[in-house]
Amino acid sequence: MNVDFHCHILPKFDDGSESCEMSLEMLRREMANGVSRVVLTPHFYRSREDQRSFLIRRQASFDRLRRAMDEDGGVFPELRLGAEVAMTKELRFEDLSRLCIQGTNTLLLELPFQPMGSWFGDVRAIIERNTEKVVLAHVERFRDCLDKKAHAQVMELPCLKQINTSSVIEDGFFRRRQLLKWVENGDVHILGTDAHNLTSRPVNMKVAVNILLEKGYAAEVKEMMERAVSLS
Ligand SMILES: [Fe+2]
Incomplete structure (x- = not known):
């Protein structure tokens, strides 16, 4: 079973899908991409909102989507409800269950798009308390804001790491070569589209999976998908 572990398909919730119609179309595209389970991971920013308010809003958006799916009557992937939790200091001291x-x-934890700083110790503390199984969202994207050494430290954190399908598809030669090395070495563990819409950040699981298969990573893809099933 193919799983999209990271996306912004919930309608009118964050900077992702703008309407129920768009969400339904994104889900249809997931099906067409061979994805049969989708983990819905809207952004959670603790600096802007507390957990309670987030969860109420998320449920309302999810209920709207469910109603739209029922009315449509089409065949859609299984849905799982999650969050992309932006790392902030207070999270270290909160129940994140x-x-x-x-x-x-x-x-699913998103690191700050900032140079290395005190946040690193906080992330490590969350990982090491072992209450949650932490998956770092799109770990490859932090090559943009961290120097080589700092990014290597992130890659060494004892947790799971998700990569975006768009990076597999669009990264330049050297960055993609590094990404494929991580796949080969089992340094990255899960694929997600991080889809936000139908155009600039679309559902594109199939193209990415096909690239990985062409490069000879069938076993790794299978393992990543099985892991995504068991984690969701
Ligand atoms: Fe995301």
Whole structure:
């Protein structure tokens, strides 16, 4: 089973899908991409909102989507409700269980887009308390804001790491070569589209999976998908 572990398909929630119609079309595209389970991971920013308010808003958006799916009557992927939790200082001292993918202790955590700083120790503390199974969202994107040494430290954190399909598809030669090395070495563990819409950040699982298969990573893709199933 193919799983999209990271996307912004919930309607009118964050900077992702702008309407129920767009969400339905994104879900149809997931199906067309061979994805049969989608983890919905809207942005959670603790600096802007507390957990309670986020969860109420998320449920309302999810209910709207469910109604639209029922009315449409089409065939859609299984849905799982989660969050992309932006790392902030206070998270270290909070119970994060309700931000995990529902029914699991899997937490999709987004690092700050900032140079190395005190946040690194906070992330490590969350990982090491072992209450949640932490998955770092699109770990490859932090090559943009961290120097080589700092990014290597992130890659060494004892947790799971997700990469975006768009990076597999669009990264330049050297960055993609590094990405493929990580796939080959088992340094990255899960694929997600991080889809936000139908155009600039679309559902594109199939193209990325096909690239990985062409490069000879069939076993790695299978393992990543199986892992995504068990974590969601
Ligand atoms: Fe995201």
